[in-house]
């Protein structure tokens with residue numbers, strides 16, 4: 001190892017897969033300058049915390065991680081990036097000796113900014129011959145690929161369009177190049193991510209038919225990628241054309257969709273400015289589920305949106321228990337300054353929000369347990385995760401997004417392995433590893 005490789009960078013992400021992707025991309029931009037990745041908490045020259053601001057809890061986690069990085073690395077240069085910087089740079093700057101703030105728009109210019117601030121870490125001779133890879137996804141066996149950023153929808157509760165801006169799509173040709181590049185690193189699963197991927201349009205072509213369905217088709221026909229997954233997708237964008245592409249993919253597009261519902265009440269959906277009603281949502285999840293057998297459907301639900309009545313909540317419970325959903329992400333409403341919802345009166349009391357959250361979380365556990373139980377006797381394609389520090393157990397993720405317990409010494413790397421499921425626990429399944437290959 002030459003001297004320049006002694007420079008170390010630790011990175012940490014709060015929030016969604018899109019943010020995770022951008023963290024990896026920032027880290028990858030530093031490797032050619034001789035940086036070596038270390039875990040947060042180990043001695044590092046540079047600590048980058050990529051923050052989130054979607055809820056109060058995300059703000060709090062972001063603050064906590066910045067303060068922890070400052071405390072544990074008194075000699076490191078501290079860089080804070082991401083949505084919390086966009087929404088409240090003043091608070092972030094006051095968290096301690098933070099050296100540089102990087103907004104979302106500045107992330108692609110990280111090296112320029114840091115080399116100006118810290119010339120000692122970026123001597124010109126330190127750049128290596130190594131080609132700049134867009135992402136490396138150190139310590140991951142599955143990878144994410146950003147296809148778009150921003151969102152043109154204006155849901156009443158959501159701060160993200162304010163911190164991420166308008167929808168901005170990447171050209172399909174660039175995405176396909178990145179798929180190929182990730183495949184050369186051995187990845188067999190790629191998750192397409194963005195804030196609102198259902199509205200993807202190929203920026204180079206500007207043709208309304210060059211949409212997400214067309215992008216998936218191109219990835220299927222122009223590459224040999226074994227497994228493509230769609231991250232969370234707005235229900236109104238899940239149309240027949242996309243479902244047909246999924247059906248025609250054989251087993252290459254995952255039997256898993258996450259469709260944010262937010263409320264089961266049409267009245268409340270209108271106030272939330274969600275562009276669908278309960279019946280449309282139910283139709284979308286039913287259609288998505290019917291595409292291929294054993295498809296798993298997840299949903300986000302917000303509890304305690306201003307004005308949410310007992311009847312509105314009852315309708316959310318009704319949809320959750322419709323038999324079409326397999327797990328829920330339940331969010332307690334969080335007032336975000338600048339959003340339309342923050343101006344609304346009739347706020348729901350915290351104890352009611354807590355109670356509603358507990359009810360839906362219990363339903364979600366039941367749904368997940370039932371989904372796990374249905375897997376017994378099935379053969380699933382599984383990619384293992386890394387053993388988490390301090391834990392002596394290993395799980396993998398199936399194409400239909402269930403956690404599969406694996407022997408802790410299983411060394412499957414980034415490859416898909418077939419696992420015949422023999423037992424089900426409330427939130428995972430386990431079975432016999434049959435060997436490399438997809439499940440069906």
Ligand code: SF4
Nearest residue numbers: 151153154155158160
């Ligand atoms: S679709 Fe709505 S909830 Fe999702 S990012 Fe856009 S504004 Fe936010």
